[in-house]
Amino acid sequence: MDIGKTVGLEYGPPTRNAFGDALAAIGEENKNIVVVDGDVGNSTRTQYFAEEFPDRFFNMGIAESNLIGVSSGLAASGKDVVAASFAAFLLGNAYDQIRMGVAFPQANVKLVGSHSGISIGEDGPSQMGIEDIALATSLPNFTVIVPADAPATKAATRALFSFDGPAYLRTGRPKVPVVYTNEEVDFEIGKANQLRDGRHATIIACGLMVAAALEAAHTLSEEGFEVRVLDMHTIKPLDETAVKLAAEQTGAIVTAEEHLLHGGLGAAVATAVAQNHPVPMRFVGINNQYAESGEPEELLQKYHLMPEDIAQAVRDAIDQKQKDN
The missing domain is CATH 3.40.50.920 (Rossmann fold)
Structure with missing residues (x-):
């Protein structure tokens, strides 16, 4: 892609990679974090966390509804939970479970949907998450974050653990222009x-x-x-x-x-x-x-x-x- 190049923006890592890096780093600091994935950790980049902390990583297979049920239970047990899959699968396949198992009890589950939008390219419409923001924002008291680039995604990932309660973080597949050249991004939830x-x-x-x-x-x-x-x-x-x-x-x-x-x-x-x-x-x-x-x-x-x-x-x-x- 060439978006941003005419104004001097250079391309950096995909936001999913930045999420994976940040999650692994935060996992070293916070031993209470557990991660649940739907058999796509190599794509969502929760694999980075799994490699460092295999005892705190759970692969639920391609079963997103069960993934959310397990995540809700782990949160009820006092864990800081990250539940990840493709945006289309996570919000689409498991919406009822998210509604009743996460949103209704205000469970401390942070949902992360990768491969959002149409810029995933060749994978096609079955895997393009284009309804996910609407689905997530419709849930009462859900925080919904869509970062612009890798530095912002790292900051957003850390911000997820600054509060208790449900949230949705949207990440993407392709490399994207770096908007925030300073790694110390001024990132505050709810502030543009x-x-x-x-x-x-x-x-x-x-x-x-x-x-x-x-x-x-x-x-x-x-x-x-x-x-x-x-x-x-x-x-x-x-x-x-x-x-x-x-x-x-x-x-x-x-x-x-x-x-x-x-x-x-x-x-x-x-x-x-x-x-x-x-x-x-x-x-x-x-x-x-x-x-x-x-x-x-x-x-x-x-x-x-x-x-x-x-x-x-x-x-x-x-x-x-x-x-x-």
């Missing part, structure tokens, strides 16, 4: 990071789309538009203060996510905008369809998740703002 300021509009993005948003903002600056960019790494609880300020100060908002438009970041931001300070909005995401198998960047182009798609959405939102004024 402003990566660029502007007065004409705001792009609010998560995951891989943060790098795409930065590239779009650069393109727009060459046209005379100064655009704010927010990394909304926490979808729930949403940073409503940052959203409200963006609406008040820039007057137009575009959201960008590698997820279905229904129930994702855009829906959460739109709710906050409507309740606090309505402004013209546009939404970049997967529009009511499943993708197909292909090269990651070809898929992002086909389903309109590229920097140029974000830039055009910003132009449309600014145009609407000017008409309204």
